[in-house]
Amino acid sequence: MSKIIIAGIGPGSKEDITPAVLQAVREADAVVGYKYYFQFIEAYVKEGCECIDTGMKKERERAEQAFLLAEQGKTVVVISSGDAGLYGMAPLIYEMRMQRGSLIEVETLPGISAFQKAASLLGAPIGHDTCLISLSDLMTPWEVIERRVKAAATGDFVTAVYNPKSHGRYWQLYRLQELFLQERSPETPVGYVRQAGREEQEVKVTTLGAFDPEDVDMFTVILIGNSQSYISDGKIITPRGYSLTPNPSSNGEGSNYSKGQSIMMESFRTIASELKRQDYPLDHLWALLHAIHTTADFDMEDILYTDEGAVETLYNKVKDGSLKTIVTDVTMVTSGIRKGALQRLGIEAKCYLSDPRVAELTSHSPLGGSEGGITRTQAGIRLAVEEHPDALFAFGNAPTALMELCDLIRKGKAHPAGIIAAPVGFVHVKESKHMVKPFKDIPKIIVEGRKGGSNLAATLCNAILTFDDAAQLMPGRDL
Numbered sequence: 486m487s488k489i490i491i492a493g494i495g496p497g498s499k500e501d502i503t504p505a506v507l508q509a510v511r512e513a514d515a516v517v518g519y520k521y522y523f524q525f526i527e528a529y530v531k532e533g534c535e536c537i538d539t540g541m542k543k544e545r546e547r548a549e550q551a552f553l554l555a556e557q558g559k560t561v562v563v564i565s566s567g568d569a570g571l572y573g574m575a576p577l578i579y580e581m582r583m584q585r586g587s588l589i590e591v592e593t594l595p596g597i598s599a600f601q602k603a604a605s606l607l608g609a610p611i612g613h614d615t616c617l618i619s620l621s622d623l624m625t626p627w628e629v630i631e632r633r634v635k636a637a638a639t640g641d642f643v644t645a646v647y648n649p650k651s652h653g654r655y656w657q658l659y660r661l662q663e664l665f666l667q668e669r670s671p672e673t674p675v676g677y678v679r680q681a682g683r684e685e686q687e688v689k690v691t692t693l694g695a696f697d698p699e700d701v702d703m704f705t706v707i708l709i710g711n712s713q714s715y716i717s718d719g720k721i722i723t724p725r726g727y728s729l730t731p732n733p734s735s736n737g738e739g740s741n742y743s744k745g746q747s748i749m750m751e752s753f754r755t756i757a758s759e760l761k762r763q764d765y766p767l768d769h770l771w772a773l774l775h776a777i778h779t780t781a782d783f784d785m786e787d788i789l790y791t792d793e794g795a796v797e798t799l800y801n802k803v804k805d806g807s808l809k810t811i812v813t814d815v816t817m818v819t820s821g822i823r824k825g826a827l828q829r830l831g832i833e834a835k836c837y838l839s840d841p842r843v844a845e846l847t848s849h850s851p852l853g854g855s856e857g858g859i860t861r862t863q864a865g866i867r868l869a870v871e872e873h874p875d876a877l878f879a880f881g882n883a884p885t886a887l888m889e890l891c892d893l894i895r896k897g898k899a900h901p902a903g904i905i906a907a908p909v910g911f912v913h914v915k916e917s918k919h920m921v922k923p924f925k926d927i928p929k930i931i932v933e934g935r936k937g938g939s940n941l942a943a944t945l946c947n948a949i950l951t952f953d954d955a956a957q958l959m960p961g962r963d964l
Contacts, residue, residue, distance in 0.1 A: 486558070486560055487555050487556065487557075487558050487559070487560075487589050487590065488555060488560045488561070488589065488590045488591075488592065489551050489552070489555050489561050489562075489563060489578060489589055489590070489591045489592070490509045490513070490560070490561070490562045490563070490591075490592045490593075490594060491563050491565065491569045491573075491574055491575045491578050491591065491592070491593045491594065492506045492509050492510065492562050492563065492564050492565070492569060492593075492594045492596065493506065493564075493565055493566070493567055493568040493569040493570070493571075493573060493594065493595055493596020493597070493598070494506055494522060494525055494526055494564050494565070494566060494567075494596055495525075495566070495567065495596045495597040495602070495682065496566065496567055496597060496598070496599045496601075496602040496603075496681045496682040496683070497525060497566065497680065497681065497682040497683040498525075498682040498683060499525060499528075500682075501596075501597045501602060501682050502525070502526070502596070503594070503595070503596060503597070505594050506594050506596060507529055509562050509594060510526050510529045510530060510562055510564075511529050511530075511531055512531070512560065513530070513531070513534055513560055513561065513562040514534060514535065514554075514559035514560045514561065515534060515535040515536070515537065515551075515554045515559050515560075515561045515562070516530060516534060516535070516536050516537070516561070516562045516563075516564060517537045517538075517539075517547050517550050517551045517554070517561060517562070517563045517564070518537075518538060518539075518547065518563060518564035518565070519538065519539060519540070519541065519543075519547070519564075519566075520538035520539065520540060522564050522565075522566055523536060523538050523564075526564060535554070535559075537550055537554075542623075544574060544577055545577065545581075547563065547574065548563070548574065548577050548578055548581045549581070551563045551578065552581065552582075552585060552587060552589060555589045556587075556589065563578060565596070566596075566599070567596055567597065567598040567599045567600075567602075568595050568596045568597070568598040569593060569594070569595075569596060570593060570595070571598050571600075571617065571647075572619055572647055572648075575593050578591055579591060599647070599681050599706045600617060600645035600647070600706050600708065602678070602681040602682050603645075603676070603677075603678035603681045603688075603706040603708060604645075604708060606678050606681065606686075606688045607676035607678065607688065607690065607708060607720065607721045608676075608717075608719075608720025608721045608722055609720070609721070609722045609723060610643060610674070610676055610708045610710055610714060610721040610722070610723050611643050611645070611708065611723065612643075612722065612723040612724060612725040613643060613711060613713070613723050613724070613725055614640075614641075614642050614643065614711075615642060615643040615644070615645065616637050616640075616642040616643075616644055616645070617644075617645045617647060618630070618633055618634060618637060618644060618645070618646055618647070618661075619646075619647040619648045620646060620647070620648050620649050620650070620654065620657045620658060620661065621647075621648035621651075621654070622654070622657070627657070630657070631660065631664070634660075634661050634664050634665075635664055638664055638665045638667070638668040638669060639668050641668075641711045641712050641754075641758070642711060643708065643709065643710055643711050643714065643723055644665075644708070644709045645706060645707070645708050645709075646658075646661065646706070646707040646708075646709070647706060648703060649661075649698075649701050649703070649705055649706075649707055650698065650701055650702055650703060650705070651702075651703045658698040658701065658707075659698050662693065662696060662698060665693055665709060666693060666694065666763075666764075667763075668763065669693055669709075669712065669763060670693070670712070670763055670764060670765075670767075670770075671692060671693055671694025671695075671764055672692050672693070672694065672767060672956075673692060673693040673694075673709065673710050673711075673712070673714065674690065674691075674692060674693075674709075674710040674714045674715060674716045674721040675690070675691050675692060675693050675696045675707065675708070675709050675710070676688070676689065676690045676691075676707070676708045676710075676721050677689055677696075677700075677701055677705050677706065677707040677708070678705065678706055679701070679702065679704050679705045680704050681706060685704075690716060690719055690720070690721060692716075693709065708721070710723055711723060712754060712757060712758075712958060713754070713957060713958050713959075715956040715957045715958075716956070722957075724957060724959065743961075743964065745961060745964045746959075746960070746961035746962065746964050749778070749960045749961035749964065750958070750959060750960060750961060752778050753774050753778060753958055753960050754958065756774050756777050756778060757770075757774060757958070759783070760773075760783075760786060761786055762786070766793070766794075767797075767955050767956065768791070768794060768795065768796035768797040768800075768952060768955065769789075769791045769796070770955070771796055771948050771952060771955040772789065772791055772796050772930055772945055772948045772949075773785060773786060773789050774948075774960070775944040775945060775947060775948040775960070776789050776932070776941060776944060776945065776948075778944070778960075779940050779941060779944040780938075780940070780941065782936070784936070785932070788932055788933045788934050788936060789930070789931075789932055789933075790929075790930070790931040790932075790933055791929070791930050791931075792928050792929050792930075794928070795903065795928035795929060795930055796930070796948060796949055796952055797952060798903070798928045799877060799902065799903045799928050799949045800949050800950070800952035800953070802902050802903075803830055803832060803949065803950065804830075806831075807875075807902070808832070808875075808876075808877055808902045808903075809831070809832060809833065809876075810832070810833050810834075810835060810873045810875075810876040810877070811832060811833070811834040811835070811876060811877045811878075811879055811946055812834075812835055812836070812837070812866070812869040812873055812876040812877070812878050812879070813834065813835070813836045813878075813879045813880070813881070813942065813943075814836070814838075814862045814865065814866065814879070814880045814881065814882055814883045814886040814887070814908070814942075815836060815838055815862065815881065815882040815883065815939055816836045816838060816839065817881065817882070817939035817940075817943075818836065818879055818880075818881040818882070818939045818942045818943050818946075819834045819835065819836045819943075820943070821939060821940055821942075821943025821944065821946075821947075822834045822943050822946045822947060822950075823947050823950065823963040823964070824963075825962075825963030825964075826947060826950040826951060826962075826963040827950070829963065830950060832950070834946075835869065835873070835876075836865065837864075837865035837866070837868045837869050838861055838862060838865045840865065840868055842864075842868055843861050843864040843865055843868065846859065846864035846867065846868075847859060847860070847861055847864050859885075859889070860883065860885045860886070862882070862883035862885060862886035862889075863883075863885050863886055863888075863889040865886065866878075866886045866889045866890050866893070867889065867893070870890070870893050870898055870899040874898065874899045874900050874901075875900050875901065875902055876901060876902060877901065877902045877903045877904075877905070877946070877949070878890055878901050878903070878904050878905070879904075879905040879907075879942045879943070879945070879946050880904075880905065880906055880907060880908050880917075880937075880942060881905075881907050881908065881909070881937060881938050881939035881940070881941055881942030881943065882908055882909065882937075882938070882939055882942075883908055884908040884910065884912070884913040884914045884916070884917035884918075885913065885917075886908075887904075887906055887908055887917040887918070887920070887921065888913065888916075888917045888920060890904070891917075891920040891921060891924075894924060894927075901927055902927075902928075903927060903928040903929065903930075903949075904921055904924070904927055904928075904929045904930070905929075905930045905931075905942050905945045905946065906918050906921045906929065906930070906931040906932065906937075907930075907931070907932040907937035907938065907941040907942040907945065908937050909935065909936060909937035909938045909941075910935065910937075911935060914934075914935050914937070915933075915934060915935065918931050918932075918933055918934075930945050947963075950963075951963065
């Protein structure tokens with residue numbers, strides 16, 4: 486029967502050839518393909534089958550040969566690696582059928598593509614919107630390829646890169662990396678697989694910033710994650726949008742994120758895409774995203790200061806149990822710290838402002854803070870230091886309270902695990918924040934200048950308590 490079957494034989498192992506393709510090869514009167522691929526199907530070819538193999542860059546000749554054989558009344562199988570529709574023989578066969586005005590029946594049998602095989606070896610990197618780009622400019626002008634690369638990077642697509650490099654094409658992959666780094670964090674996961682599914686198979690996981698184009702060749706497929714992709718136990722995971730915990734509104738059925746968390750995740754993605762810089766260290770970025778999300782104020786990108794590794798250091802103190810208490814200057818900060826996170830981690834958040842002893846400390850000052858006396862927030866900090874000298878101290882309102890803590894640190898009475906300095910206002914606010922910076926051994930997060938507030942101090946506490954969600958960019962677990 487006159488017929489051409491275009492068959493994808495998978496990435497290179499017999500286990501990855503579909504039963505439909507194997508059946509077609511067994512029944513074929515003739516098989517046409519690139520000579521390298523015959524090693525994968527020769528065991529299944531029937532006796533008397535005509536096998537026609539050609540070298541590289543002979544695609545048109547192979548297609549013409551397939552039509553000549555089919556016009557003789559034969560069933561012809563044209564083999565391509567991976568899936569024949571992806572950079573394979575399928576488009577050429579269909580175009581040639583139209584150009585020849587041929588009535589030969591053409592059928593396409595799908596195969597497992599190289600990027601799918603690579604993805605399975607790398608974990609779950611293609612869990613969300615994905616695009617494929619070939620860097621071969623033999624038939625596509627580089628200007629077109631570069632435009633597509635920019636679109637993929639800007640659109641936050643997981644991107645599979647075919648034909649990344651050859652002996653004559655050495656610079657294109659460097660250019661792709663450069664373009665992606667203009668849009669993506671250097672921490673974006675990158676995985677690449679050489680000879681996927683074959684004996685020579687090599688699997689590697691790195692980041693966009695650390696990726697070395699010299700480590701790949703023409704047999705390599707590269708997968709670049711999106712802004713939500715992360716690396717866990719050596720595997721790349723790109724979340725699809727399903728939660729690991731049931732949605733309370735679904736009565737335990739299904740596993741979607743809660744509505745509030747979904748909105749927060751979308752907000753964080755929007756904020757991240759609009760930042761002036763895309764190369765912030767992860768722990769600073771996590772605090773910054775929380776600060777902007779709470780205030781809708783992109784000035785935070787210029788005024789939020791964090792010591793190097795401060796957020797991660799404080800999270801690790803929570804994790805190892807050395808940080809058990811958060812002390813706040815006012816109750817509004819305490820109220821804004823997520824109760825679910827506190828319970829989950831065994832942390833206590835305290836404010837001493839309503840403690841009866843505060844009134845005793847300020848009673849000698851009729852104005853509770855006039856000349857010669859101290860403010861109620863100062864008094865609260867004095868009491869807190871007596872009971873929890875090693876707490877994380879978070880200030881969102883009172884600069885005098887922050888100044889009090891600085892004084893107690895200098896006197897050796899307080900040894901904070903960390904300080905969040907975000908008092909707001911016009912009197913002594915800037916000075917109080919300047920007073921904190923000299924304490925080099927204390928991890929600090931500071932909202933510089935006049936801006937701040939209880940909401941900011943609270944959300945920065947929440948950023949610390951949820952830092953284990955930062956790599957996945959999945960805020961709002963404890964909402």
